[in-house]
Amino acid sequence: DTAVSQTPKYLVTQMGNDKSIKCEQNLGHDTMYWYKQDSKKFLKIMFSYNNKELIINETVPNRFSPKSPDKAHLNLHINSLELGDSAVYFCASSRWGGSEAFFGQGTRLTVV
Amino acid sequence: DQQVKQNSPSLSVQEGRISILNCDYTNSMFDYFLWYKKYPAEGPTFLISISSIKDKNEDGRFTVFLNKSAKHLSLHIVPSQPGDSAVYFCAARGSGGYQKVTFGTGTKLQVIP
Numbered sequence: 202d203t204a205v206s207q208t209p210k211y212l213v214t215q216m217g218n219d220k221s222i223k224c225e226q227n228l229g230h231d232t233m234y235w236y237k238q239d240s241k242k243f244l245k246i247m248f249s250y251n252n253k254e255l256i257i258n259e260t261v262p263n264r265f266s267p268k269s270p271d272k273a274h275l276n277l278h279i280n281s282l283e284l285g286d287s288a289v290y291f292c293a294s295s296r297w298g299g300s301e302a303f304f305g306q307g308t309r310l311t312v313v
Numbered sequence: 314d315q316q317v318k319q320n321s322p323s324l325s326v327q328e329g330r331i332s333i334l335n336c337d338y339t340n341s342m343f344d345y346f347l348w349y350k351k352y353p354a355e356g357p358t359f360l361i362s363i364s365s366i367k368d369k370n371e372d373g374r375f376t377v378f379l380n381k382s383a384k385h386l387s388l389h390i391v392p393s394q395p396g397d398s399a400v401y402f403c404a405a406r407g408s409g410g411y412q413k414v415t416f417g418t419g420t421k422l423q424v425i426p
Contacts, residue, residue, distance in 0.1 A: 205356070244357070244402060244416040257413050291356050301347060302414070304356030 204228050207292045207305035215313055222277045222308045224292030233275040236291040250275055282312045316340045317405050319417040327425050332390040334420050336403030343405040348388050351400045393424045
């Protein structure tokens with residue numbers, strides 16, 4: 202039974218499109234995250250939610266908007282996709298902010 | 314500004330030998346450190362952590378050492394096994410309240426049978 206699941210696993214789309222990535226965790230964790238791993242393999246935090254409340258919002262373009270309908274879900278919506286958005290996006294969760302996180306398998310986004 | 318650095322992008326070790334992965338950090342406010350392992354096409358998996366009040370933490374074949382004065386930590390894997398071949402990320406978190414976790418760039422470990 203997958204602890205942190207994100208869909209889709211692969212996403213290929215054209216520039217200018219809007220897309221969403223969904224994430225769900227069944228671990229009962231309070232904190233959820235979105236990370237981006239770029240072509241240089243840097244793993245950088247984008248957003249963090251604690252009990253549906255936005256805690257961390259790194260320097261991310263406004264085209265990226267996270268939505269947390271409940272504690273177990275954190276979706277990522279991206280508007281007007283650009284070539285530079287191509288990356289692997291990881292969802293993660295933890296019991297509290299900054300503790301050991303459980304990661305999803307990643308979504309490889311390719312913008313063409 | 315990369316506050317957590319893993320200067321060795323790759324490392325090859327013979328099976329049965331010790332693997333030593335190194336990590337340096339620049340932010341003296343970091344007080345909690347983690348290591349993650351990542352296989353291709355999978356998300357990172359938590360491996361071991363250490364608080365700044367300790368200088369060593371051990372879990373089976375994995376030991377993390379922390380040298381606060383040098384702002385350096387290392388992960389030792391003994392004995393190394395082929396299944397340990399993966400990318401290892403060092404990560405660090407600041408103290409006080411909610412703090413984000415900063416990741417290093419990773420070291421790819423290859424354990425040769």
